[in-house]
Amino acid sequence: MSSAVEPQTTPKWIGMAVKRLEDGKFITGKGSFVEDLALEGTLHVALVRSLYAHARITGIDAREALEVPGVLAVYAAADLPGLYAPGSGGRDAKVVQHPVLAQGFVRYVGQPVAAVVATSRQSAQDALQRVYVDYEALEAVCDPLEALQNAVLVHPGLGTNHALRRRTTAGDVEAAFAGAHRVVGARMVQQRVAPTAMEPRGVLAAWDKVQGSLTVWSSTQMPHEVRGSVAEALGLPENRVRAITPDVGGAFGAKINVYPEEILVAYLASRLEKPVKWVESRAESFVATVHGRAQVADLELALDAGGRILGLRGRVVADLGAYILDTTLGNAPGTILMLQGPYEIPAVDLELVSVYTHATPTGAYRGAGRPEATYYLERLVDMAAHELGLDPAELRLKNLIRGPFPYKTLTGAKYDSGAYPEALHKLLELTDYAALRAEQARARQEGRLLGIGLCTYVEITGYGWDTGAVRINPDGSAVVFTGTSPHGQGTGTGFAQIVAERLGVPLERIQIVQGDTLAIPFGMGTAGSRTLSVGGSAILNAAEKVAEKVRRIAAHLLEAAPEDVELGEGGWGVRGTDKAVSLEQVAQAAYNPRKLPPDLEPGLEGQATFNLKEANYPFGAHLALAEIDRETGQVRVLRYVALDDVGVVVNPLLVEGQQQGGVAQGLGQALYEGISYDEVGQNRSASFLEYNLPRADQMVWVEAHRGGTRSPTNPLGVKGIGEAGTIGATPTVVNAVMDALGVKHLDMPLTPEKVWRALRQGQG
Template sequence: MTTRFIGKPLKRKEDPRLIQGLSHYVDDLNLAGMHYAAFLRSPYAHANIRSVDLSKARRASGVVLALSGTDIDGAIQPVPCAAQIPDMKSGARPVLARDRVRFVGESVAVLVASDRYAARDALDLIEVDYEPLTPIVNPEKAIAKGAAPLHAGQKDNVAFKWELEGGDLKAAFKAADKVIKQRIVNQRVIPVPIETRGVLADYQPGEGQLTVWSSTQIPHLLRTQIASMLNFPETLVHVVAPEVGGGFGTKLNVYPEEAIVAYLAIQLGKPVKWSESRRENFQATIHGRDQIDDLEVAIKRDGTILGLRCRVIADLGAYYQLLTPLIPTLTGLMMTGCYKIPAARMEITGVFTNKMATDAYRGAGRPEATYLIERVMDLVAAELKKGPVEVRRKNFPQPKDFPYATPTGLIYDSGDYQKALDMALKVADYKKLRQEQAKLRKEERYMGIGISTYVEICGMGPSSAMPAGGWESATVRVEPTGRVSVMTGSSPHGQGQETTFAQMGADVLGIDPSQVQVVHGDTSVVPYGIGTFGSRATAVGGTAVYKSLQKVKEKLARIAAHIVGSDPERMVFANRKIFAKQSPKKSVAFGQAVSAAYVAKTLPAEMEPGLEATTFFEPTNFTYPFGTHICVVEIDAETGDVKLVRYVAVDDCGNVINPLLVEGQVQGGIVQSVGQALFEEAVYDEQGQLITGELMDYALPRASDMCWIEAARTVTPTPVNPLGVKGVGEAGTIAATPALAGAVADALAPFGVHHVDMPFKREKIWQVMSKNRRRVQ
C-alpha cells in the first residue's frame, strides 16, 4: 500500500459543518407533536422523602404527565453498573428517588408538558416533603466509626475494598535505605463538555418501534441497556448519537434521563425531549478523579526505587454509574508508571458519600496513577538532592526490556522512554532553563521546571480485561457508484475519525478521501459496536476498519484480475485504477470493478455479488503510549499567581494517521490538565451543596491562561495491531498535571516546600510563600 494520505495533516472533514453551525445536536432535532420533559431535583444532599405531591403540577397548563419515583416503581430498572469487584456492595441508583435522596441534583419527579417553559414552570408546583438527614460529604468521615450508612441494610459506607500486589514488597522495604511517605490528593473535578446531555425519544405504537437520540459515546451499549431497563425488545430499539459536542467520558454512561425519556415517549405515544441545563450538568452528570493517596516509597540512596505502597480512598459519590468502581482500579494497574519498580501494592477503599458519582473522565484512573508516580519521582529526587531527570532515567526500563511485565500484571507492548525524554530535554534546552532559573532565583523570581515522563494504558480491549467487550466492529461497503461507506462501531464525538478513517480507506483502495464516507452512531446503520472511550477508536475501531478494507480490496483484486486476465495477488490499487503490477496496461477503472461486483455478470466463478465486508476486531493486548512533558512556570510571589511560561510535549502514540489531529488531541488534553492543576475543583460544602455549581464559579482554562505548546513526537509502533497505532485521546490529560505540579513544587523549593496539592489557586500558593518566606533563602 502506498500511503498518499495516511500520515498527512489533512484538515478535518467534520470542521466545515461544525464551524458554520450546520451540525445537528440532540437539541437541534424537532419532531411534530414533540413534548418536553423536566426533572425535579433534590435540593438536599441527604433526606428521606416523606411524600411527593404532584396534584398541582398535573393540573398546570400544558402538563400532560407527572410521575414520582413511586409511580414508576418496578417499571424501569436502576442505572446499570458494568464493573464487578469481588464483594462490592450494592450502590444501584434508582432512576427516580423513591424513599431517600442521596445527593443534590438527584431526581425525585419528572413531568412532561407541551413546551419547555410550561414544563419548567410546573416543576415549581410539585410539593415534596423532605426529612433532612445529616449529609456525609468527607470520604474519611464517611468511613470513620459511627458514620451512618448511606444505603439501607449496609453496615458502613465502604462500597468495596480492592487490593493488588506484585513482587516482594516486604523485602523491598527491608532493603530500603530510606522510606518516603506522602499524602497526595487528586481533587474532584467536573468534566464540562460544551454540549450538555440531551435525549429525544419517539415511539411508534403501530410498529412498536422506539427511537432514542442521545448525546452519547456508546450508542449500542445504550440501546442494550435501554432495552434491559425498560424490559423492551432490543430489536425494536433504535439509538442514534447525532453530533455530540464533547464527552470526555461523561457520555460513556447510561443515565436515568435516557431510560425515563424513552419510557415517557412510550407512555404518551408522543415524542419527548429533554435538554440538560448547565446546572444539571454540574450536579447530575458524572464527576472525575477524587482520590486521596497515602504513599510509601522504599528507595536506595542511588535513587533506585525498590517498592511502592499506596492506600487509596476513592470517593465514589452516592451511587454507581456505569464504571464507577472500576476507575480507581486503573490507577492501581498503572501505579508503577514507566519505571522498573519490582514490588508494588495498592489498597483501594471505595467510599459512598452524598455527592454525584465519579466515573470515567478523560484519562479515567490513569491521570491519577501518573500524578501519583510522578509526584513520587520528584519527592525521591528532592529527598536525595538529585535531579528529577536523573532519578527518572535511573528507573526506566530499557528498549530491550519490551514487552515489559509490570508487578501489577500488565505487559507494556513497546517503548523507548529514554528517547522521548532526550528529545524533550533537547527541545526545552533543559540545561539553559536550569541556568535561567538559578539566575532568576537570585533576583527573588520564582521559576519552576516540571518534568513528567509517562506511560498510559489505552486502546481499550482486549475483551478478557474489559467489563463489556473490548473489541470493535466495522463494515466497509463500496457502493455501486464507487463511493465507499465505512460504518464504524466507534462513536466519534470530536476525535475526527470521519477524516482519519477516510484517509485509511483512500490509501487501501487507491482512491481519494473525499470518496470515503464514515458513518457512525446509528444502531440501525452500523454493526453492533462498543463505542469511543479509552483512546480506543483508532487502535481498535481503526483496525476493524482496516481489516474490512483489506477484505473488500481482496475481492476487488480478484474481480479486476478476472476482467484483465491477471493474478489477483499482483493487482495494484492507485489513482482510482486497479492494474497488474508487472503490466500496468492490464488495468480497470476502480468504478468498473465495483460495477462488476453489483451487475454480477462477469464475476469469477463461485464469487458472491456485492462488495461489503464486516470485521469484529479483538485486540490481543492494550497499547501503552508514552512520552515526556516539560512545563515551565513562573510564580508571582506577591499574588501566588502561576503563569505558564513554556510547555514542551513529546508524545509517542505509535504510528500516526493524521499528525494534525494528534497534535490537536495533545493540545486539548494539556489544556484540560492545566484546568485541573490551576483552577478546577468541585467544592461541596458541609451540607453537601455543590458551591462551584456554575461557570461563574467553576473556572475552566482559557486561551489566555496558556502558553504556546511545543509539540514533538517519537514513533514506536505497537505490535498489537497491524496499523502500529496506540491512541492519543487522553495522553495530554494523563501527562500534564504532574508536569505542572512538578513545576510549581520546583518553583517553591526555595521555600522548603516539595509538594502542594492541586488546584494551585493563587491564594493557596500565596499562603505557602508567605508562611515559609524566610525559612530558606
C-alpha cells in the same frame, strides 16, 4: 509485529496531515445535536432534583404544578414501575440498584426526585417550583476519608460505605522499605472535577405505537449500550430499540454511562406514546453528570542512596459518590493497575478502598484512573529527587524501564512496546534542558519564581472489539461504517485515510457512518482511547477484504493473475505494466454479475470485526516551564513541551489536536478546576462562576511532538492519543509549580490564593 498495513509503496494517506473532514459543519454552526432535533408533538421533561445530600422524602405535592398551563403530568418513583439505571458492578463490589427517581430517600444534591412532563420546556421548567417535596434532612458524608469510617452510611442496607476493597502486593515491600536510604511520601488529593463538555447531556425518545418500537437519540458515547440498557429496562427486545447519536458536543468519558434520565425519557415516551425530550442545563450538568477523579492517596516511595526505586506502598481511597453508574467502579482499579508507571519498581503493596459518599456519582473522565496514578507517582518521584538532591530527569532516567517488551508490571499491566528513556532523552534534547535549568537559575537570581516540571508516563489504551465495514458503491464512491461513536474527535477523517490508503478512493468520495444501531452491526462506542486501534483496525480489515475482491475483479477485467495486481498511481494495475483499471471500473463490474469471475458474489462490501486481545500502552515525557507571580500567587505556564509516543500516526493534525486539548484539560485540573462540597453536602461549585474552567488566555500553546514506537497489538500499529495529554499534564504542571515554590506538595487546584499562602509560609 503485524504487517497488515505495510504498504506496497510509500504510504500516501496514512501519516498525512489531512484537515478534519468533520469541521465544515461545526465551524459554520450546522452541527445537529439532540437539542436541535424537533419532532412534532414532542413533550418536554424537567426534573425536580434533590436539594439535600441526604434526606428522607416525606411527601411530594404536585397539585399546583399540574395547574401550570401546558403541564400534563408529574411522576415520582411511586408512579413508575421499578426503573433502574444500569451500573457495572465488579465481581467483588457491593452495589445497590440505582433508581431513576429517588425512592424514599435522596442521597446526593441533584438526584432526580420527580419528573414534570409538559408541552413546552418552559412550562415544565416553570412547574418545577410548584412541586413541593417534603424532606426530613439526615446527616450526610461527602468526604471520602470520613466515609471510610462508616459513621454515616450512604446505603445502610450494605452495612458499610466500602463498595470495593482490593490489595495488590508483589515483591518484598517490608524489606524494601526497611532497607531504604530514603522514604518519601505524602497524602495527595485528586480533587473532584466536572467533565463540562460543551454540549451537556440530552435525550429524545419517540415511541412508534404501531410497531411497538422506540427510537432514542442520545448525546452518548455508546449508542449500542444505550440500546441494550433501554431495551433491558423497558423489557423490549433490542430489535425494537434504535439508538442514534446525532452530533455530540464533547463527552470526555462522562457520556459512556447510561444515565437515569435516558431510561426515564425512554420509558415516558413508551408510556405516553409521544416523543419525549430532556436536555440537561449547565446547572444540572454540574450535579447530575458524573464527576471525575475524586481520590485521596497516601503513598510512599522507598529509594536507595543512588536514587533507585525499591518499593511503593500505600492506600488509595476512591470517592464513588452515591450510586454506581457504568464507569463509577472502574476508575480506581485502573489507578492501581497503572501505579508502577514507566519505572522498574521491585515491590509494591497497594490498597484500594472505594467508598460511597452523599455526592454526585463519579465516573470516567479523560484518563479515568490513569491520570491519578501518574500524578501520584510523578509527584513522589519529584519529591524523591528533591530529597536526594538529584535532578528530576536524572532520577527518572535511573529508574525507567528499558525492556524487554512485552513487559509485565507488578500491578498487572503488560506493556506492549515502549522506549521510555529514549522518550525522556528526546524531550530533554528538544527543550535543551540544561540551558533551561540555567535560565531558571538566572531568573531566580533576578527574583523571578520560575519552575520546571517534568513527567514521564505510560498509560493504557484500547479494549474490547468493534466492527467496521467498507462499501464501494457502483460508481466507486465509498461508505465506511464504524461501531465507534466519536463526539468531536474527527476520527472519521482518520478512517477515511485508511480506506483511501488501501483502496485508492479519493477522500471526498468517502462517507463515514457512525452512531446508529440500525446502520451499524455492533459497536462498543468511543472510550478508553480505543477508536483507532480497535475501530480503525476493524475498518482496515474490512478494507483488506474489499481490496482482495477488487484485486480479483481487476485481474479478471485485465486478464491477469490476482497476485500480479496492485494499487498504483493509475489505479489497480498489473505490476510492471501500464495495464490498469480504475476503482470505478472495478465497482461497475462488481455490480454486474456478467462482468464478474464466476466464483465471486456480486457487490463490493467488506465487513470485519477486530478484537483487541491485549491493550496498548502509549507513553511519553512532558515538560512545563511555569512562573509564579509573587504578588498574586498566580501561576503562568510559559512553555509546555509534550513528547507523546502513540505508535504509528495516521493523521498528525488529529493527534496534535488531542495533545493540545489533553494538556489543556490537565492544566485545568492542576491550576483551576475543582468541585467542592460544603459540610452539609451542598455542591459549592455548580456553575461557571464558581467552577473555574480555564479560558483561552490561560492556556499555553503546546509544543507537540510524537514518537513512533509501533504497537504489536493491532495491524495499524497504533495506540490511543485521546487521554495522554491529560495524563501527562497534571503532574507536569504541578511539578513545575512545586519546583518554583520549593515546596514539597500542595493539593490541586493551585489557585492563586493557595500559592500565595504557600509563598508567605515559605518566606516565614
